[in-house]
Amino acid sequence: MNVYSINKGIGYASSGVEYAQKYRKELFENLEFDDYYVFLNYLSKNIAVYTDLLGYRHNQVLWIYNVLSHRPTQATTFTVDLFLEKFARETYEILNQTSTSLEIKVTGTQRYKIWLLKDDLIDRVDYIVNGHLVNVSHYDRSLNNIEHFSDGQLVRRTFYNLQGEKSFEQFYTDRAITVTFIDNQILYGKMAFYQYFFKVLQLEKEDAVIIDRPLDVIEGILPQLADQVRLFSVVHAEHYNESLSKGSHILWNNNYEYIFENAESFEAIIVATDRQNQILSSQLRKKTMIKTIPVGYINEISRKRSYHPYRLITASRLATEKHLDLLIKAVVDAKESVPDLTLDIYGEGGERSKLEALIQKYDASHFIKLCGHQDLSQVYPDYSGYISASTSEGFGLSLLEALGAGLPLIGVDVEYGNREFIETGENGIRFERTPLRDMPEQLAKAIISFYEQQLDKKGRVVSKQKAKAYLKANVAKRWQDLLEKGNELNEN
Template sequence: MTIYNFNLAMGWASSGVEYAQAYRENVFKKMAIDNKFVFTELILNGNIFDMAAQMGMSIDNVLPIHFFFTDIMPAKSAYTIKQLEEETNLDVTTKKLMPDRVTYKDGDTLIRANFDRIHGNVDFVDYVINGYLVRKDHYTNIKTFSEYYVPVNNQAEVYRRAFYNKNGQIAYEQFIENEQVIYRLGALILYSEFEFVDYFMTQLSLTSKDILIIDREKYIATAVLNNKGQAKVGVVIHAEHFSSNQTDKRHIVWNNFYEYQFTNANVIDFFVTATQKQKEVLAKQFKLYKGINPKIYAIPVGSLDKLRGKRHKRDTKHLMTASRLAEEKHVDWIIEAVIKVHQKTSSIQLDIFGTGASMPKLQKMISDNNADDYIKLMGHKDLQEIYKAYYGYVSASQSEGFGLTLMEAVGSGLPIVGFDVPYGNQTFIDDAANGFLLPFSTNSEESIAYLADGIEQLVDNSRQDSFKNTSYQKAEFFLEKNNQYLWEKLVKEVTHD
C-alpha cells in the first residue's frame, strides 16, 4: 500500500496545507504506511527538498513530478562552489565574492553562481552574454535542469528547459511558446501540463490498496480520477468550502479549489474535514444540494506529540502570533490593536513569527508608530518549544479551516484571542473560558477595535491559570495517538469496501 498526497507546490513560506502534509507524514510513518507527497508544479525559487526538510518532512517521501522522469534522487543543496569551478573550468582570477553569490567574468560573458539560502552551496547559475540572460542551471547535489532564454522586449523569456539524469544526459525536455507548454520524453510528446500530470499518473502502477489524497486542485483532480484504476481517492478540505454570501436554500457556490471535486463527489471515495463542525455543515449541504451522503471524516490536519510548558514560567503580558505574513492574515490589525492597548498597558509586548510578502510593510508600520521596543518581527522559527514562554496568542485571520498554530498554542496552554468565525477559532477558543471570541466585522476599524478590546481583556485577566488549564484540556483531543487512531480507522474502512 502507498498513500499518494497531491499538491501544487511548496515554498519557503509555505501555507497551512504543506504543514498539514508534514503532520500527516508523521502519522503515516507511525502507522508504517508508505507515503509520497507529489508536487506538480516546477519549483524555481529554491530546492524543494530543502523546503520540505525545513518543515520536518523526509525528503525521500517528496516526489516532484519533474524529477520523476529522471534518475536523480532527492537531495539537499550540496553542490559546492569548488565543484562548480572545477567542473566548469571557470576563470577564478575574475572571481568576485558577494553575500549571496559569486560572479566570474569571461570577456562578454558574466557567470553568477547564486547561493542556496540554507547551506551556502550552489542553488542556480546564471549565464549572461552581452547583458542578456541566456541560460540558468539549477542544482541540488548535482545539476538537475537548465533553462534557456531569449530576449523579448529587453526581458529574458524562457523557451526551453532540459532535465538531466545523473550522468548529465538529457532525460526529457520542456518547450514553452506563447504560454503553451510541450513536453518531449523520448518519442512521446505531451501537449500541456495536464497531459504531463496525466501521463505521470499512468506510471504509478496503482492497486486497490493504494490511496490518492488530493490536497490542492489545478488539473490534478481530473488526472487522478482519470487514472486511479482501483485505487481509492480522497479530498482534504483545508479552508472554508463555500461562499456563504452567494448561497441560498436552492443554490450553493462552492470554493473554486473544491468545485470540481464536489461536482464529481459521486466518484470520490471520501472527504476529510479538519473539524467536526465543518463535517456537519458539508454533510448537510451534500444532502440538500446534491442528494448524496458521501463518506466524510473529521480528522485534525495536525497533532501534538505532547502537551508542553505546564510548569514553564510565562512572561506576563507578552503575546505572540504566527502565520504567513500575507494580507489575508491581517497581522497589521494585530499591530494596530497592540499599539492601542499599549497606551493603557505599557508593559504589553508582541512577537510576530513568520515570513511573507507583507513583512516590509509591517516593519514600517511598527517603526512609524515607534513600537519597535514592544512589537518585533521574529522571522521563521521552529515554534514547538517557543509557545510555552508566552502569556497568550492573538489571531486576526477571518478564514481558518483549522489553524495549526492555534492547535500548537493550546498545546502549550496559551489562551487565544480571535474572531468568532469558522472553523479554527470556534474549535480552539471557548469564549471567556480560555480566551475571547470577538465579533466579526468586515470593517477594518471595527475589527481593530474588537481586537484591542479582546487583547486588553486577556492581559488584564485574573483567571490566567483557569484559562491555561482549559487550553490544555482542549489540546488533549489533538494528541498524536488520537489523530493516528482516526487515520487508521479511515484507511481500514476505505480499503476494505
C-alpha cells in the same frame, strides 16, 4: 498499500497545507504503510532544501521533474570548484563575490552569475551574454535542469538524468506548459503531463491518493485515477462563500468545487472539524463519506505554569490575509489600557517589510517584534495568550499548538478552528467579525477584556483540557481507521 499526498509547490514560507502534510507524515510514521509526498510545480531550487526543513526523508519526496528524469531527491553537493573546472583551460575573472553569489567573466561579453546555497554549494548559475540572460542551470549533486530564455522569456527547460544525459524537454508560452517531449511521446499541455506522471507511478488498486491542492490538478487526473485507486481529498479552508450562497445554491470555494461536483469518485472527503463536517454533509448533492480528522496534532500537553504576564504571541505566514497590520494597530491601541502589553510575531513572508515599516511608524519596536521562523514548541508556554486577526482559518495549526501549550486564545468569531478551540469567557475571547476598518478597535477591546477577566490565568486549564483530543495517538488512530479500515467503514 502506499499512500500518496498530492501538493503543487513548497518553499521557505510554507503555508498551512504544507504544515498539515508535515503533521500527517509524522502521524503516519508508526502506521503500516509507506507514504510519499508528490509535488507537481516546477521549483527553481532543489526541492530537498525545502523538504529537509520539514523533516521529510528524501525517499518520501516525489518531485514530478525528478521522477520523470529518473533522479532521486538528494541534497545539493555540487560545488563552485566543480563548476569552475570547466574553465580550466580558459581564463576567467572574478567580478564580484558575496556570501550568496559569485560573478565571473569568461571571454568577451560572456558572464556567469553563480548563486550559492551555503558552503560554496551551487544553487543555480545564470549564463549572461551581452547583458541578456541566456539560460539558468540548476544543480543538486550534478546538473538537474537548464532553463532557456529568449528576449527575457522562458521558452524551454531541459532535464537530465544522473548520467548527464537529456531525459526530456518541456516548452512554454507565458510560463505555461505547452508541450513536453519525453520517452518518444509528445504531451500537449499541463494536464497531459500530469497524467503521464501518474501513469509512470504505476499505482495499485489498494493505494491511497490524498489530494491536498486540487485546483488546476484534479480536473486532469481524476478521470485517470477514479476507480483505479482509493481517492481522498482534504479540505484545508472554508469550503464555500456563506454570504453569497442562497438556499440550495452554494458558491463553492473554487479550490474544491471540482471535488464536490465529483464527490462520488472519492472514498472520503476529509475536514478538520465536526462543524465543517456537518455543514458540508448538508450541502453536498453527490454524497460520499466525510470524515473529521484534525490537520495537526500535539505530542504532549505542557505542564509549565509560569509565564510572562501581558505577553502575547501570534504565528503565521506574514501574508496580507492574516491581517497582521490590523493586529499591530490593535496592540498599539490596547497598550494605552494595558501598559505592559507586548506582542511577538513569528513567521516569514512577503509582508515583512511592510510590517516592519508599520511598527516603526507607531514607534512600537520596543513592544512589538518580528521574530522570524523558530521552533515554537518550547516557546509558546512562556506567553500569556495567543492572538489571531485572521478571518479565513480552516483549522489553525498555530492555534492548536498554542492550545497544547495551555495558552488561552483571542480570535475572530469565524469558522472553523476559532469556534472549535475558543470558548469565550472560558479559555479566551472570540470577538465579532466586523468590516476590516473596524477590526483594530474590536481587537483592542478583546485584548483589554481578556486581561480584565484574567483569562490569561483562568483559561489555561480549559485550553489544556480541550487539547487532549488532539494528542498524537488519538489523531493517528483516526487516519488508521480511515486508511486501513476505510472500506469496512464505507460498508457500514
